[in-house]
Amino acid sequence: MAYTSSSLHLHKHLLLPKTTRHTNPSSSFVPVAAKINGVNGHSSKKAPNGKVQINGDGKKGVSGKGGAVNGSGSGRKAAAQHINGNDRIHLSVSTGGAGGQDGFGLRVAFQGAPGAYSEFAAKTALPGCDTVPCRAFADALAAVDGGAVDRAILPVESTMEGTALRNYDLLLRHDLVVVQEINLFVHYCLLAMPGVRAAEVRRVISHPMALAHCGRALARLGVDREPVEDTAGAVEMLRSNRMLDTAAIASPRAADLYGLDVLAHGLQDESWNVTRFLLLSKPPSPVTLPMDADAKTSMVVAHRGGSMMVVLKVLSAFSSRNINLTKLEVINNNDGGGGGGGAAAGHPVMILDTSARGAPTLRAFPHVLYVDCEGASHDPRVLDAIKEIERFAVFVRVLGCYAADSNVYDLQ
Numbered sequence: 001m002a003y004t005s006s007s008l009h010l011h012k013h014l015l016l017p018k019t020t021r022h023t024n025p026s027s028s029f030v031p032v033a034a035k036i037n038g039v040n041g042h043s044s045k046k047a048p049n050g051k052v053q054i055n056g057d058g059k060k061g062v063s064g065k066g067g068a069v070n071g072s073g074s075g076r077k078a079a080a081q082h083i084n085g086n087d088r089i090h091l092s093v094s095t096g097g098a099g100g101q102d103g104f105g106l107r108v109a110f111q112g113a114p115g116a117y118s119e120f121a122a123k124t125a126l127p128g129c130d131t132v133p134c135r136a137f138a139d140a141l142a143a144v145d146g147g148a149v150d151r152a153i154l155p156v157e158s159t160m161e162g163t164a165l166r167n168y169d170l171l172l173r174h175d176l177v178v179v180q181e182i183n184l185f186v187h188y189c190l191l192a193m194p195g196v197r198a199a200e201v202r203r204v205i206s207h208p209m210a211l212a213h214c215g216r217a218l219a220r221l222g223v224d225r226e227p228v229e230d231t232a233g234a235v236e237m238l239r240s241n242r243m244l245d246t247a248a249i250a251s252p253r254a255a256d257l258y259g260l261d262v263l264a265h266g267l268q269d270e271s272w273n274v275t276r277f278l279l280l281s282k283p284p285s286p287v288t289l290p291m292d293a294d295a296k297t298s299m300v301v302a303h304r305g306g307s308m309m310v311v312l313k314v315l316s317a318f319s320s321r322n323i324n325l326t327k328l329e330v331i332n333n334n335d336g337g338g339g340g341g342g343a344a345a346g347h348p349v350m351i352l353d354t355s356a357r358g359a360p361t362l363r364a365f366p367h368v369l370y371v372d373c374e375g376a377s378h379d380p381r382v383l384d385a386i387k388e389i390e391r392f393a394v395f396v397r398v399l400g401c402y403a404a405d406s407n408v409y410d411l412q
């Protein structure tokens, strides 16, 4: 196999929620996204009343009361079914912002149209921030790299699919630092134009990750699948083209925002479906961690390959110092052919080397490890572990040090 990736994924036990704070979901999702024009394509209109108005009719704002999909007063609620049985997990999670970070005055680029999961993750991580919709993840990263926005948010792994290698590839090509992590419970709904019945749906469109996460449910429904840029963009497309034979997979919030019917809830094949997002900024990191904070450090290690010995040595560098790892992804690209592993299949991983004097250079590495460890990057034990790894690795780049947040936040 040319390009392989194996990993120790974050799973349920690592994502147990800590907080029990509940807030009004609609209040945690303020309509500031509408104030900003999209960086590359997506934009949203602002209604005269200051609420978001998507595609014209202005019936539903972001905080629109009448369309609560899972709340009271929704006519759509009764019709929606749970595709995968008892999929509504009731998590004790916060919808009100992670780690006490205040996002007022910060512009955060995300991939997708307003109502995308990434936007919700940004709003949860940095309550009060202004979100900036972008056509592609690459545009969101370019926006923060170029100084057009303060942060970008990127989904990097999910409990169902592991590491989003494409997004890691993007991250590594930029001189950006990880400043925050956020875990979001992703609840998928099947949405259609008002009045459309499930039996009339021939095709389902959504972000590729959403289609993959709902594979079994879609097979059961016997519909065609078509990937589009993002979940909310799919909903926007349905709405603006008045598609009557097509449904979209997106969040209940997107249904509310764009005024679509929810045909089914809990479409995901696994009831535990959590996506981990990273917030990225230009260096130096604007975040100062309190000394006693639970911190995490993310890094990428490039090595010569040849055997799995290097993995054992990396593990030993941490374990001998009693440092816990929360992620280890092993990437090997041996012969340049095809093979599994996502966007970079058949290609070495391109990493921007910012350590050398002079301009940062993009370097190609066939053998790479993505490592997250507990502890701050300035913790002497972590520093020592990195020093030890540097003795046998070709290159180590610390991607960021940030507050560990094991909460799982929920849209509901």
Ligand SMILES: O=C(O)C(=O)Cc1ccccc1
Pocket: 111, 112, 115, 116, 117, 118, 119, 155, 186, 207, 209, 210, 229, 230, 231, 232, 275
């Ligand atoms: O398409 C979206 O809404 C996104 O934000 C990307 C995404 C898709 C599925 C799960 C998590 C993030």
